[in-house]
Amino acid sequence: MVISLHNFSNKMTAYTKQDVLLQATDVCLSYDGTPILHDINFSIRNIVRPGVSQGQVISLLGRSGVGKTQLFRLMAGLQKPTSGSITINGNKQVEAGDMGVVFQHYYLFEWKTIYQSLRMATSQNPLLKGNEKEAIEKWAATFDITACLHKYPQQLSGGQRQRASIMQQLLKGSKFLLFDEPFSGLDVCVLDKVVDMLLQVSMADELNTLIIVSHDIETSVAISDTVYILGKEEGGSTIKKEIDLVERDLAWHKDVRRNKAFADTLDEIKASL
Ligand SMILES: Nc1ncnc2c1ncn2[C@@H]1O[C@H](COP(=O)(O)OP(=O)(O)OP(=O)(O)O)[C@@H](O)[C@H]1O
Numbered sequence: 001m002v003i004s005l006h007n008f009s010n011k012m013t014a015y016t017k018q019d020v021l022l023q024a025t026d027v028c029l030s031y032d033g034t035p036i037l038h039d040i041n042f043s044i045r046n047i048v049r050p051g052v053s054q055g056q057v058i059s060l061l062g063r064s065g066v067g068k069t070q071l072f073r074l075m076a077g078l079q080k081p082t083s084g085s086i087t088i089n090g091n092k093q094v095e096a097g098d099m100g101v102v103f104q105h106y107y108l109f110e111w112k113t114i115y116q117s118l119r120m121a122t123s124q125n126p127l128l129k130g131n132e133k134e135a136i137e138k139w140a141a142t143f144d145i146t147a148c149l150h151k152y153p154q155q156l157s158g159g160q161r162q163r164a165s166i167m168q169q170l171l172k173g174s175k176f177l178l179f180d181e182p183f184s185g186l187d188v189c190v191l192d193k194v195v196d197m198l199l200q201v202s203m204a205d206e207l208n209t210l211i212i213v214s215h216d217i218e219t220s221v222a223i224s225d226t227v228y229i230l231g232k233e234e235g236g237s238t239i240k241k242e243i244d245l246v247e248r249d250l251a252w253h254k255d256v257r258r259n260k261a262f263a264d265t266l267d268e269i270k271a272s273l
Pocket of ligand 1: 031038062063064065066067068070071
């Protein structure tokens with residue numbers, strides 16, 4: 001069923017939301033009886049656009065200390081909720097390794113060249129069997145790090161390390177990619193490149209699902225289709241608001257920041273933090 005039609009720049013954009021890719025159900029987390037997260041419920045669905053390989057981009061926003069990192073860790077399978085569940089692809093409880101996780105301090109093996117690290121990543125992906133080298137070279141060209149492949153991480157800039165780190169997760173074959181503060185500490189030009197790169201990754205496969213935890217509200221909203229706002233309540237933090245940016249015709253437009261509705265949405269988000 002087609003949910004909605006949008007008219008932008010004379011182009012009609014039809015889309016449907018189909019299978020649930022990730023489901024959080026009644027998730028609670030406490031430490032020594034102190035509630036941190038409470039009653040977290042949301043589902044991420046596969047967005048399907050005719051003729052476009054459209055992945056999903058979700059941002060998780062909230063004030064400092066609200067519990068974003070804790071929810072990130074639960075989604076990454078690095079920690080179990082005290083109660084409730086997070087499942088992917090039907091009914092599979094998420095476990096460490098199911099998701100590609102790109103930490104803020106890009107984790108690469110310091111004693112291996114970038115190529116060696118990436119080669120290790122490809123060995124975990126049966127779909128690349130026999131084409132590992134080609135896959136590495138293709139993504140390296142896309143991410144503009146071909147010249148870095150035979151260097152060690154300490155010989156790379158922060159931006160190059162970040163791109164290598166994202167490639168590492170992509171080559172493992174993870175459809176879910178979790179990003180912890182991907183925009184922090186980047187200069188404006190590099191930030192634009194990272195945004196472009198994330199959009200390319202999201203559109204590389206219809207099932208690619210990027211989940212971004214960030215303090216940079218404007219950049220996050222500009223590239224997302226959905227925003228979740230985590231807010232504090234008596235019994236722990238919970239999702240206080242979900243904003244469907246596709247419904248608002250604010251997703252998938254390069255110049256969205258010039259749109260008045262975009263500015264209004266930023267104001268709305270800031271007011272609800
Ligand atoms: N191991 C732990 N034991 C007890 N409390 C913890 C533990 N880890 C985190 N917390 C608490 O959980 C709450 C949420 O922390 P979290 O790091 O998820 O916040 P955040 O939203 O990511 O903050 P920031 O934006 O500042 O990184 C905080 O009150 C923190 O003190």
